[in-house]
Amino acid sequence: MISNVILYKQIKSHICDRGRRGEKMLDVQKLKGKIVERGKSIEKVSDEIGIHPSTFYRKLKENSFEIGEADKIVEVLSLSGAEATAIFFSQVVA
Numbered sequence: 001m002i003s004n005v006i007l008y009k010q011i012k013s014h015i016c017d018r019g020r021r022g023e024k025m026l027d028v029q030k031l032k033g034k035i036v037e038r039g040k041s042i043e044k045v046s047d048e049i050g051i052h053p054s055t056f057y058r059k060l061k062e063n064s065f066e067i068g069e070a071d072k073i074v075e076v077l078s079l080s081g082a083e084a085t086a087i088f089f090s091q092v093v094a
Contacts, residue, residue, distance in 0.1 A: 026063040027090035031073070034087065038077050048076045 035045055046056035049072040059065050065073070065088075074084045 025088060025090050026060075026065065027087050028060050028063070030087045030090065031060070034077050034079065034083065040077070045073065045076055049073060 032042075035042060042056055042060075043053045046053045049056075049069055051059075051069065059069070070084075070088055073079075079087070
């Protein structure tokens with residue numbers, strides 16, 4: 001639990017800092033891969049985090065997930081801290 005809180009604070013701080021500079025950090029291909037690897041679909045994940053699938057696709061395209069949505073994705077996909085970091089702190093812009 002404590003490590004999740006620490007990770008959440010790091011993600012929030014990092015996203016806020018990079019967002020102010022207009023940088024994108026989501027590795028879309030890794031996220032899509034983890035969705036498939038976990039036996040889910042984008043439609044299922046979007047439903048589980050409470051947004052419409054078309055909104056999920058738009059946010060993938062625009063690299064525009066909010067911190068709360070990213071946190072829910074991490075939870076729904078049971079991502080480790082390393083996996084979440086690789087997806088949400090990527091230097092790759094898809």
